[in-house]
Amino acid sequence: xxxxxxxxxxxxxxSAATDAAAxxxxxRALAVAGNVNKAAELYQRVLEMASAxxxxxxxxxxxxxxxLTRRAEGDYPAASRHADxxxxxxxASGPEARRAWNTLGQAQLYSGSYADAVQSFARVRDLAVxxxxxxAQAYAWNNLGGAQYYRGQYYExxxxxxxxxxxxxxxxxxxxxxxxxxxxxxxxAMLNQRLGRDLEALKLYRQIRSSSEALRPExxxxxxxxxxxxxxxxxxxxxxxxxxxxxxxxxxxxxxxDTLLGLTKxxxxxxxxxxxxxxxAEQSFRQTAELAVLTGSRxxxxxxxxxxxxxxxxxxxxxxxxxxxxxxxxxxxQLKTGEERWKALHGLARVALAEGRDADAMAHLSEAAxxxxxxxxxxHDSSLRSDFMSDKRRVYDDAIAxxxxxxxxxxxxxxxxxxxxxxxxxxxxxxxxxxPRPSLAALQAKLDPDSLLLLYWRGGASAALLWITRAHWGVxxxxxxxxxxxxxxxxxxxxxxxxVDTTAWRSRIAAELLPSNLPIHDPGFRHWLIVxxxxxGAIPL
Numbered sequence: 078x079x080x081x082x083x084x085x086x087x088x089x090x091x092s093a094a095t096d097a098a099a100x101x102x103x104x105r106a107l108a109v110a111g112n113v114n115k116a117a118e119l120y121q122r123v124l125e126m127a128s129a130x131x132x133x134x135x136x137x138x139x140x141x142x143x144x145l146t147r148r149a150e151g152d153y154p155a156a157s158r159h160a161d162x163x164x165x166x167x168x169a170s171g172p173e174a175r176r177a178w179n180t181l182g183q184a185q186l187y188s189g190s191y192a193d194a195v196q197s198f199a200r201v202r203d204l205a206v207x208x209x210x211x212x213a214q215a216y217a218w219n220n221l222g223g224a225q226y227y228r229g230q231y232y233e234x235x236x237x238x239x240x241x242x243x244x245x246x247x248x249x250x251x252x253x254x255x256x257x258x259x260x261x262x263x264x265x266a267m268l269n270q271r272l273g274r275d276l277e278a279l280k281l282y283r284q285i286r287s288s289s290e291a292l293r294p295e296x297x298x299x300x301x302x303x304x305x306x307x308x309x310x311x312x313x314x315x316x317x318x319x320x321x322x323x324x325x326x327x328x329x330x331x332x333x334x335d336t337l338l339g340l341t342k343x344x345x346x347x348x349x350x351x352x353x354x355x356x357x358a359e360q361s362f363r364q365t366a367e368l369a370v371l372t373g374s375r376x377x378x379x380x381x382x383x384x385x386x387x388x389x390x391x392x393x394x395x396x397x398x399x400x401x402x403x404x405x406x407x408x409x410x411q412l413k414t415g416e417e418r419w420k421a422l423h424g425l426a427r428v429a430l431a432e433g434r435d436a437d438a439m440a441h442l443s444e445a446a447x448x449x450x451x452x453x454x455x456x457h458d459s460s461l462r463s464d465f466m467s468d469k470r471r472v473y474d475d476a477i478a479x480x481x482x483x484x485x486x487x488x489x490x491x492x493x494x495x496x497x498x499x500x501x502x503x504x505x506x507x508x509x510x511x512x513p514r515p516s517l518a519a520l521q522a523k524l525d526p527d528s529l530l531l532l533y534w535r536g537g538a539s540a541a542l543l544w545i546t547r548a549h550w551g552v553x554x555x556x557x558x559x560x561x562x563x564x565x566x567x568x569x570x571x572x573x574x575x576x577v578d579t580t581a582w583r584s585r586i587a588a589e590l591l592p593s594n595l596p597i598h599d600p601g602f603r604h605w606l607i608v609x610x611x612x613x614g615a616i617p618l
Contacts, residue, residue, distance in 0.1 A: 175204050175213060179220065186224055187335060189375035189412045194224040211248060215241045215257035219264050226268060227376065229415040229452055238265050259285055259292070267303055271416075275310050282307065295336065298327040302340050309343075314351035321347070334368070338377040341365045342384065349388050359388045379408035379417055386424045390431075399428040415452050419445040423472050435479060442476040446500065473501035474536030481541050485552040491517045494543060494552065498534050502610070521547055529602040533590070535560065535611030542590070544597050551596075555589055565612055572617070586616060 182197030198221040205213035222237030241261045245254045266281035282304055285292075292300065305320035321344050328337050345361030348354045362385040369378035386401030406421035426441035449469050480494045495515055513519075524530060530545040540555040571577040590613065591597065607618055 172208075172213075175201050175208075175217075178204065179217075182220060182224065186220075186227065187376070188373050189379075189408075191224055191228045191412065191414075195221065195228070198224055211244050211251075212253040212257060215244045215254075215261065218244070219257070219260050222264060222268075226264075226271070228413060231268065231272060231452065234268055238268065259288065259296070263296075263300060263303070270303070270307055270310070275307055278307055279311070294327050298324040298336050298340075301327070302336060302343060305347075306343055309347055309351060314347050317347050317351070318344070334372050335374070338365060338368055338372070338374055341368070342377065342380060345384060345388075349384065349391070355388055355392050359385065359392075362388060375408060375412060376414070379405050379412060379414070382408065383417055383421055383424070386421070390424065390428060395428050395431050399425060402428065415448045419448040419469070419472065422448070423475070426472075426475060430475065430479065435483065439476065439479060442472055442479075445472050446476070450500070470501060471537070473497055474539075477501065477534055477536060477541070478539050481539075481552065481554055485543075488517050491543070491550060491552070495520075495532070498532060498543065498610075501534075501536075517545065517550060520545055521550070524606075525604065527601055528604040528606060529597055530606045530608075531597070532608045533610045533613045535613050540611075540613070542592075544595065546596075546602065549596065553592055553595065555592075560586075560589070560612060569615055590616070590618075 178197050178200045182194045182201065185191075185194040185197055198217060202214060202217035202221055205217050218237045218241035222234045222241070225231075225234040225237060238261055241257060242265075245258050245261060248254055262281050262285050266278040266285075269275070269278035269281065282300065285300060301320045301324035305317040305324065307317075308314075308320060309317040321340055324336070324340055328340065341361055342365045345358045345365065348361060349358035362381050366378055366381035366385065369375070369381055382401045383405040386398045386405060389395075389398035389401060402421050402424035406418060406425065409415075409418035409421055422441045422445040426438045426445065429435070429438035429441060449472065477494065477497050480490065480497065483490075485491055485494050495517060499515055520530060524545065524547045526547050528547070532543040532545070534541045534543070540560055542553045542555055544551055544553070568579065568582045571579050571582075609616070609618075
């Protein structure tokens with residue numbers, strides 16, 4: 078996904094020495110024409126020419142075209158240097174300081190210095206508050222929310238976008254609200270996508286597109302790229318590719334390296350996951366990685382290695398895949414991005430599983446789960462937490478499947494399995510009523526002699542049952558063929574139809590979920606406590 082940032086507008090330049098003004102005019106013309114490399118050189122020359130004159134102090138402070146131009150062409154380190162110098166020259170009370178700090182924050186963000194970007198955007202917000210400028214405050218809150226988003230601080234990001242929304246709602250008749258409103262909606266949609274709230278994100282994107290306010294080409298391209306990612310997640314790859322192609326068409330008229338990088342990566346994702354063209358996907362991800370290195374976009378470089386690892390693993394090139402996942406994990410540690418780090422660790426775990434290195438796999442899965450749960454704990458709002466685990470379940474499923482394959486024969490191993498199973502489930506109730514982590518002995522102590530506890534797990538193509546009584550326990554891997562979604566859903570619907578004979582299917586499901594050779598069929602167990610999982614929960618037991 079592409080994040081929506083706003084570069085604060087630039088005030089008109091005052092008159093100056095003829096030679097500097099002519100050079101500056103030429104630089105501006107080149108920038109408009111798209112020759113950003115040459116434009117940046119001329120802007121730098123203007124700064125050097127005027128370095129000892131009042132022109133530099135009165136006119137160039139806050140304009141910072143070299144920094145903005147470097148960022149536009151993707152040279153983030155150079156942009157950061159120019160903008161950093163600008164912040165020390167601008168009077169703190171004027172709009173020039175806000176522009177300089179904003180440019181610095183954007184350069185820091187795209188180069189991966191997220192903590193520094195947070196500080197820069199917070200400075201812009203504080204300056205806007207001191208100036209009593211609600212429009213600048215709304216833009217600053219959006220940029221600050223974006224920096225928190227990239228850090229994986231989703232609740233902080235949510236609060237920033239809400240702060241921007243409150244400013245906009247407080248001035249319904251003001252003429253300045255159109256741009257900030259559009260930007261805030263887009264960023265809220267992006268955050269909803271990351272949290273797994275796809276339908277809410279789609280609603281917000283449609284709200285933006287149905288608005289009478291025209292989008293700038295760069296905004297439209299970013300919006301289309303994000304919509305493409307959303308349609309891919311909703312299972313509509315043709316519509317996703319259509320959005321990406323439309324975005325690419327806009328970028329051909331007005332290039333933007335940030336959006337182009339994300340677009341190239343997203344096209345590769347569709348090629349890999351939806352149309353299963355691994356060779357094309359590998360080409361797209363390698364191109365993304367090369368462009369990211371050239372422009373200094375460490376975030377896109379990290380993500381390119383992550384998806385390249387996935388591509389190589391799916392084509393059986395495990396050693397190469399491991400190297401790519403390791404690079405992504407190292408970059409995510411440097412950038413302090415928990416989201417990409419748990420994904421890279423999961424990739425390393427899957428490589429280890431394929432190579433039979435079970436201990437390494439479990440270590441990677443445990444670390445990935447810790448990162449997921451730390452991020453989830455930070456989402457203080459339960460409405461944000463509810464969908465957070467939707468794309469992370471496989472980490473837990475892989476750990477559970479590994480434990481079952483290795484064999485669960487001791488109480489300690491049963492405790493490990495039980496905890497992984499409980500960690501994989503929805504935890505809204507546990508959040509509201511915190512309880513100690515369950516153990517086999519604790520559960521057995523709470524059961525009456527005539528009570529039976531059945532804990533089911535359903536993950537991917539596997540399923541298992543952990544049964545517990547006061548005196549005994551056991552684990553049974555289940556043949557999940559009857560639970561296959563392609564057969565399961567139609568059979569389940571037939572249960573409600575009186576004229577359809579479902580006896581055979583019900584018998585097969587019963588034999589599957591309640592194996593006859595287990596002591597659970599002892600008639601002495603009068604009370605059954607059943608905890609379902611996945612599509613097992615739809616069966617009217």
